[in-house]
Amino acid sequence: xxxxxxxxxxxxxxxxxxxxxxxxxxxxxxxxxxxxxxxxxxxxxxxxxxxxxxxxxxxxxxxxxxxxxxxxxxxxxxxxxxxxxxxxxxxxxxxxxxxxxxxxxxxxxxxxxxxxxxxxxxxxxxxxxxxxxxxxxxxxxxxxxxxxxxxxxxxxxxxxxxxxxxxxxxxxxxxxxxxxxxxxxxxxxxxxxxxxxxxxxxxxxxxxxxxxxxxxxxxxxxxxxxxxxxxxxxxxxxxxxxxxxxxxxxxxxxxxxxxxxxxxxxxxxxxxxxxxxxxxxxxxxxxxxxxxxxxxxxxxxxxxxxxxxxxxxxxxxxxxxxxxxxxxxxxxxxxxxxxxxxxxxxxxxxxxxxxxxxxxxxxxxxxxxxxxxxxxxxxxxxxxxxxxxxxxxxxxxxxxxxxxxxxxxxxxxxxxxxxxxxxxxxxxxxxxxxxxxxxxxxxxxxxxxxxxxxxxxxxxxxxxxxxxxxxxxxxxxxxxxxxxxxxxxxxxxxxxxx
RNA sequence: GCCGCCUUAGCUCAGUUGGUUAGAGCGCUAGAUUGUGGAUCUAGAGGUCCUCCGUUCAAUCCGGAGAGGCGGUACCA
Numbered sequence: 059x060x061x062x063x064x065x066x067x068x069x070x071x072x073x074x075x076x077x078x079x080x081x082x083x084x085x086x087x088x089x090x091x092x093x094x095x096x097x098x099x100x101x102x103x104x105x106x107x108x109x110x111x112x113x114x115x116x117x118x119x120x121x122x123x124x125x126x127x128x129x130x131x132x133x134x135x136x137x138x139x140x141x142x143x144x145x146x147x148x149x150x151x152x153x154x155x156x157x158x159x160x161x162x163x164x165x166x167x168x169x170x171x172x173x174x175x176x177x178x179x180x181x182x183x184x185x186x187x188x189x190x191x192x193x194x195x196x197x198x199x200x201x202x203x204x205x206x207x208x209x210x211x212x213x214x215x216x217x218x219x220x221x222x223x224x225x226x227x228x229x230x231x232x233x234x235x236x237x238x239x240x241x242x243x244x245x246x247x248x249x250x251x252x253x254x255x256x257x258x259x260x261x262x263x264x265x266x267x268x269x270x271x272x273x274x275x276x277x278x279x280x281x282x283x284x285x286x287x288x289x290x291x292x293x294x295x296x297x298x299x300x301x302x303x304x305x306x307x308x309x310x311x312x313x314x315x316x317x318x319x320x321x322x323x324x325x326x327x328x329x330x331x332x333x334x335x336x337x338x339x340x341x342x343x344x345x346x347x348x349x350x351x352x353x354x355x356x357x358x359x360x361x362x363x364x365x366x367x368x369x370x371x372x373x374x375x376x377x378x379x380x381x382x383x384x385x386x387x388x389x390x391x392x393x394x395x396x397x398x399x400x401x402x403x404x405x406x407x408x409x410x411x412x413x414x415x416x417x418x419x420x421x422x423x424x425x426x427x428x429x430x431x432x433x434x435x436x437x438x439x440x441x442x443x444x445x446x447x448x449x450x451x452x453x454x455x456x457x458x459x460x461x462x463x464x465x466x467x468x469x470x471x472x473x474x475x476x477x478x479x480x481x482x483x484x485x486x487x488x489x490x491x492x493x494x495x496x497x498x499x500x501x502x503x504x505x506x507x508x509x510x511x512x513x514x515x516x517x518x519x520x521x522x523x524x525x526x527x528x529x530x531x532x533x534x535x536x537x538x539x540x541x542x543x544x545x546x547x548x549x550x551x552x553x554x555x556x
Numbered sequence: 557g558c559c560g561c562c563u564u565a566g567c568u569c570a571g572u573u574g575g576u577u578a579g580a581g582c583g584c585u586a587g588a589u590u591g592u593g594g595a596u597c598u599a600g601a602g603g604u605c606c607u608c609c610g611u612u613c614a615a616u617c618c619g620g621a622g623a624g625g626c627g628g629u630a631c632c633a
Contacts, residue, residue: 074624117633130632147633179632180557261631288558288629364632448591479591487593498591512593519594529592 075181076188086434087425090219091172091192094419097215098170098194101207106169108151110176114141116407117150132178144176148193149403149416156197156414157407165198172421184426193397195416197404202337205371205399205415206344212375212395212417213354219424220433225379226394229358232338232371233398236260236362238331239306239324243299247330257366258293263307266360267392274307275300307360314342317357337371363396372398373417377427391427395419440554441489443470443547446482448498459495459507459543466544468551487512493550495543496535507543510535513554 072078079087095105114133132144145151148171156167172192181187194211196204209228216226237247240256247256262277269277276282278300281292295303302324309320318339325331338357345355361374375395397417404412428434445460447453456472463470473482486494496508514534522528538546 071624150633175633177632180630183627185632284559284629290630367633446592480589480593481585483593485593491593494593496591500591510592515592516594523595525589525595528594529589532592535592 073187075179075186077186082434083425086428087190087421089434090421090425090428093219094192094215094421095170095172097211097218101168101194101211101214103168103170103194103211106152106155106171107173108145108148108155108171110174111142111144112151112154114143116154117143117145130178132176146177147175148173148191148418149195149400152193152195152197152416153403153407153414156404156412160408160412163198166204167197168195169197170194184423186422189420189422192419192421193416195414197414197416198412200401200413202340202371203344205337205373206341206348208397208415208417209341209345209355209373210348210350212373212397212419213350215419216375216394216424220428220431221377221424223353226375226377227353228355229361229374229376230338230341230355230371231357231359231361232334233362233368234330234334234370235321235325235338235359236263236306236334238326238328238334239302241328241331242324242326243295243302245295245299253366255293258291259295259303260362260366261364262293263303263360264362264364266307271304271308275304278303310356310358310360314339314346314352314357317359318342321359334370341371363398365398365400367400367403368398369401370399371415372396375417375419379431391423391430393420394424394427441469441486441491443468443493443495443551444482444486444489444491445470445472445495446479446486446497447473448479448496452497452502455497455502456495459497459540462544463495463547466548468544468547487516492554493547495547497540501537504537505540506537507540508535508537509543509546509550511550511553 114131117131131146133141134143135141152169152171156163170193172190174188174190176188178187179185192215194208196208209230213226213228217223236259237256240247240259245252245255259278262274265277266274269282273282277290277292278295279292279297280294281290283289306321306324309317309324311317312320318335321335321338322332325335342357358374361372363372363374373396374393376393377391380390395418397415399413399415401411401413403414425434443463445456445463447456453472460470460472473485475481475485477485483494491512493509493511493513496510497506501507510532511534518531518533519528522531522533536546
């Protein structure tokens with residue numbers, strides 16, 4: 059059988075890991091971003107925006123994997139042979155900006171920034187290749203007061219968008235403390251030859267909440283095989299080295315002083331470790347003095363963050379409530395943001411150490427959480443008032459009605475299609491129009507317009523089964539003089555917006 | 557990257573032991589109803605059965621490769 063000669067049409071589809079965003083989400087997201095922006099503004103941070111892509115080397119040096127510069131990042135070559143990359147976070151562009159404008163900036167420089175970032179990775183549940191972050195950073199001071207403030211800011215921002223206190227927690231740890239524990243275990247954390255092992259240890263600890271103590275122990279030792287048969291190489295630590303690390307990550311019980319005392323003994327005489335504990339103590343004291351107790355911020359040694367550029371305190375914002383997903387299963391949202399101190403990031407441009415600390419909110423995931431909580435506003439889902447075109451000859455009249463409504467600040471539109479009245483009614487219904495405006499020959503002759511309340515009409519329809527009755531009763535309609543249109547529509551709208 | 561499952565209409569899915577015309581429900585368009593969104597009845601439109609290669613007289617179905625989706629795992633700046 060000869061195949062029919064069909065025209066090859068392009069398939070309407072989006073590349074994987076990308077998605078379109080509809081009206082409802084745009085409105086809700088916009089409200090959310092406004093709320094966060096408001097908090098950051100109140101804290102004295104200044105807005106900044108940078109382009110979507112930068113020269114690859116300006117972003118790329120932060121890449122842990124130098125062998126494959128294209129892995130994880132979207133890059134393309136310009137005509138002059140230089141490579142540019144889409145930004146994968148907002149921190150690397152900030153480092154570039156600060157370095158480029160260093161002399162003109164008031165230091166410490168505090169800025170906030172939001173926008174999409176792109177990652178060329180395999181998408182997963184709730185993970186996309188384009189998503190939005192909202193960052194706040196303080197650049198140019200090593201004062202732990204800056205770190206403490208970042209934590210307050212993160213907590214306030216999350217509460218402002220509608221996550222109640224108790225449903226989230228900002229967890230704080232310090233890389234230096236972990237390094238101290240490593241040091242007492244006989245591993246020099248700053249020696250370059252141990253860098254890989256140190257990161258493996260960090261990643262293992264990062265998985266504590268998912269794999270438990272046993273799983274982490276395996277990853278710290280020889281390695282671990284998961285259910286799907288995939289094998290993860292471990293950090294090859296000896297059992298006597300693993301034990302103190304497990305004690306360390308499990309040291310989150312008790313109040314601040316208890317935890318600090320425990321950490322102090324775990325880091326032993328490691329100078330770096332003691333320094334880290336002292337930083338945590340100061341941050342904890344500042345937070346407590348500002349009224350941020352452990353219902354909002356807490357020290358948790360299991361928080362490490364995957365990044366290797368963090369040099370001191372690290373933070374993670376976690377949602378602690380469970381929601382029920384579409385499939386009825388409980389969904390934990392987990393981490394919705396994170397950050398920490400990165401004293402080395404600007405140095406790679408400037409050659410001088412410019413200490414910095416910051417926090418990044420993953421607004422896309424936060425939005426999903428809000429949606430699950432039912433906290434996104436759906437009130438704005440009401441559509442416009444629709445002016446029906448009963449007779450195309452009088453389009454100008456309908457346009458005039460629409461203009462009058464718009465002038466009065468009422469969201470409205472004249473039907474701009476070419477279908478008949480029934481289709482226009484269906485259209486208005488689908489748009490969730492609160493009411494439609496009808497002016498046919500009868501109304502025009504009387505100098506009137508008919509206003510049909512669709513919300514009320516829909517309620518009445520459930521009581522009517524006979525179609526003839528439904529059509530003839532013309533429920534929820536009123537007729538008013540043409541010049542009373544705006545006032546009458548206002549009163550209809552007022553009924554439903556109560 | 558690795559492992560598993562999946563891909564048939566806009567959506568959810570049947571089905572063909574390989575054979576001429578691939579179905580249902582919902583949705584969509586329209587008519588019954590000269591000007592009324594719901595309900596009811598009727599009709600209509602809509603398909604490269606994911607793609608390519610192979611086996612075959614013949615492939616949506618069998619074999620191989622690839623793409624895409626879902627889930628896990630790894631990575632996550």
